[in-house]
Amino acid sequence: MATIPLLTALWGPPPGQGKLQFPDQGVEINLPFEANQAIAQVASGTSQPVKMSAFDAAGKNVGTASTPAGKQGLQVLEIDAPAMIRLIISGGGNEGLLVDLCVYQKPDQPVKKE
Secondary structure, eight states: OOOOOOOOOOOOSTOOOEEEEETTOEEEEEEEEEEEEEEEEEEEESSSEEEEEOTTTOOOOEEEEEEOOOOOOOOEEEEEEEEEEEEEEEETOEEEEEEEEEOOOOOOOOOOOO
């Protein structure tokens, strides 16, 4: 994935709160630990969906979530999958906004070890 400057946006919901604006091709997030749940609050100023994809250490896609096409405003994307180590959040027609991202290692769902 090419390195592209990211912007902090003050437009869009929620009003007055800074958000990370990302390009259509997305932003890659390397997690500091293996997670089994990722929850992102996203928004887009266009009708193009925003997508979150999760990958394990081998680069295998272990989960994907997407906002509904044509829906604007705040949306929640959630992925429950073992051994997530990297996320890519993309789409939104160059007006995608990452409002909040939380990743968890839920104790009742241990990380799958190979």
